[in-house]
Amino acid sequence: MGQITLSSVTKVFGDVTVxxxxxxxxxxxxxxxxxxxxxxxxxxxxxxxxxxEDTSSGKILIDGQDATDAAPAKRGLAMVFQSYALYPHMSVRKNIAFPLKMAGASVEEQNRKVENAARILNLSSYLERRPGQLSGGQRQRVAIGRAIVREPAAFLFDEPLSNLDAALRVTMRQEISELHQNLKTTMIYVTHDQVEAMTMADKIVVLNAGRIEQVGSPLELYRNPQNLFVAGFIGSPKMNFITGAEAAKHDCATLGVRPEHLDVVEGGPWQGVVGIAEHLGSDTFLRVHVEGIGDLTVRVSGEMGLHHGDRVSLAPQAGKLYRFDANGKAIA
Known part of the structure; x- marks a missing residue:
């Protein structure tokens, strides 16, 4: 079991409420x-x-038990950090087994759990190597293996992929998602990358200045952002925001439209000129300066051969405009 409940939890550093x-x-x-x-x-x-970190006030419950003042080792949680924190002089086997050794587990239990974790993480053929002989992705898998052998109630990941290159981040993202499907264990994952959040999460918690802006599934947040912050943070490229006279026509302070919900058509309501065209193969991202509105990002098919200086006509897709009031709250 790995249910975690936070009740009125606060953290204050000096005079600053984080x-x-x-x-x-x-x-x-x-x-x-x-x-x-x-x-x-x-x-x-x-x-x-x-x-x-100690809470300044409030309670943290793990499986219904008050863990607010419990030591980290007593909480039944395992944490994987951005830095791998592996012992360079130890083999992969000994690195993974280290928490078991510290807990006094028998050699037989250590070997059984290490070999099971290595099998899950495709590390079986690397157990006798040292961290210096591994790639970044393999080192991160060793760090995850060290967490797996503890059989925790939940895994906590603190930006674990930040040190990897773009291609390896995609691979490790898939591996961690598959690991979750296999283990069925609670996982909490911290990232600033909304693409990671959208592709991995069952549930996303969007934070801003320590406050929860919205909680929901990736598609819930994408389809129904509750405010300007969430609307601008979830989605890539980010949502376009329009103010002024055009927004007023739609009875709102800010009008939002996602790049993928703008179509290049004949005789559309918004006329503009392409400033930048980023051709990515399957997609092309256009930066279009629209008269009376400003710059809009438009996502079109990679086959569309538009370039700098081309005049285009844009139309938002039906039912795909978002309206926000003067306080940034979504208007139903």
């Missing part, structure tokens, strides 16, 4: 991603759950 009173329930077996810009409090929140 986490205002916050309530959140993470259900057993969920893959939950904390996402938000740098400094939003997502890593601090993870450290509070892990017990690496």
């Amino acid at each position: 986490i205002p009173p916050l309530d959140l329930t993470i259900n057993d077996g969920e893959f939950v991603v904390f996402v938000g810009p740098s400094g939003c409090g997502k890593s601090t929140l993870l450290r509070l759950i892990a017990g690496l």
Whole structure:
């Protein structure tokens, strides 16, 4: 079991409130991603759950038991950090077995659990190597293996892929998602990358200045953002925001439209000139300067041969406009 409940949890450093009173329930077996810009409090929140930071007030329950003041080792959680924190002089086998050795497990138990973790992570043929002989992705898998052998109630990942190159991040993202499907264990994952959040999570928690802006599945947040912050953070490329006279026509302070919900058509309501065209193969991203509105990002087929200086006519897809009031709240 791995249900985690935060009840009015706060964190204050001196005179600065980093986490205002916050309530959140993470259900057993969920893959939950904390996402938000740098400094939003997502890593601090993870450290509070892990017990690496003390809460200023509120309660943390793990499987219904009050763990607010429990030591990290007593919480039944395993954390995987951005840095691999492996012992360079030890083999992969000994690195993975280290927490078991510290807990006094027998050699037989250590070997059984290490070999099971290695099989899950495709590390069986690397057990006698040292970390210096491994790639970045393999080292991260060793760090995850060290967490697996503890058989925790939940795994906590603090931006574990930040040190990897783009291609390897995609591979490791898939491997961690597959690991969750195999283990069925609660996972909490911190990232500033909304693409990671969208592709991995069962549930996303969007944080801003320590506050939860919205909680929901990736598609819920994409389709029904509750405010301007979530609308602008979820989705890549980000949503276009339009203010002024055009927004007023739609009875709102800000009008939002995603790049993929704009079509290049004949006789559309918005006329403009292509400034930049980024051709990515399957997609092309256009930066279009629209008269009376400003710059809009448009996502079109990679086969569309538009270039700098071309005049285009744009039309938003039916039912795909988002309206926000003067306070940035979504208008139903």
